[in-house]
Amino acid sequence: MNKEAQEKRYKKIITILSIVIPVAVAALFGIKLDVEPLSFLPPIYATINGITAVLLILSVIAIKKGNRNLHERLNIMAIVCSVLFLVMYVAYHMTSDSTVFGGEGAIKYVYYFILITHILLSIVVIPFVLITLMRAKLEKFVEHKKIAKITFPLWLYVAVSGVIVYLMISPYYA
Template sequence: MSNVKQEKQYKKFITVVSVVIPLAVAALFGIKLDVEPLSFLPPIYATINGITAVLLVASVIAIKKGNRKLHEQLNTLAIACSVLFLVMYVAYHMTSTSTPYGGEGAIRYVYFFILATHILLSIIIIPFVLFTFMRARLGQFPAHKKIAKITFPLWLYVAVTGVIVYLMISPYYV
């Protein structure tokens, strides 16, 4: 299959995934399953966010050292962690009631700012990650490098703030 045809297929897939995932997550938030709450999941998926952040930093170090294979493996693993996070996050919210943030004063505004930017960027990052990955898979390394310079800090921010949001709200879990 030609590179042009592959790129067209990737772009269609990326467009669909970038729209479907946020819509599906929003829709699934409205569904509450009558099962035992999966209250053990938040520290696990927060840890996965932390692992994702470490993988991303290690990936940048690997490519700066010229280790393309390790760079690719670390990024693939980071994508897998992000998918695993998303599945657990949705499962938790489909089985548990939302935990209100109990902090007061200025820290409350800090929490909601971090939460809002985390959520917004977690939606925005989906096509960035997929396009960055696609460019590498198709061997379009100059284009890959160009978009990776945007993708990396955004994805790292989402991963790190996921951990921060968990740490800030964890005292209020029931």
């Protein structure tokens, strides 16, 4: 398959995943399983978000040093971590009631700002990550570098803000 056909195929997959993932997550949030709550998951998936952030930073360092193989492996690991986070996050919310943030005053507004931007950017970043990956796989490195300059800070914000949201809400877990 030539690169043009591959790119066309990748773009279809990216479009489908960019729509299906957020819709599926939203739909699964409406399902409550009558099982033991998976209350042990939040610190695990928050840690995975932290690991994702570290992997992304290490990936940038690797490519700046010219180590393309390490850069690629670190990014694939970051994608795997993001998928693991999402699976655990959905599993937790399908088995547990949502925790209400108990802070008051300005901190409440800070929390909700971080939470809302985290959620919105976690949706926005999906096609960015996939397009960035596609361009690398197709060896379109000039285009890859251009979009990576957008993808990296978005993805890093989502990873770090996920940890911050967890740290802020963790005192209120039942």
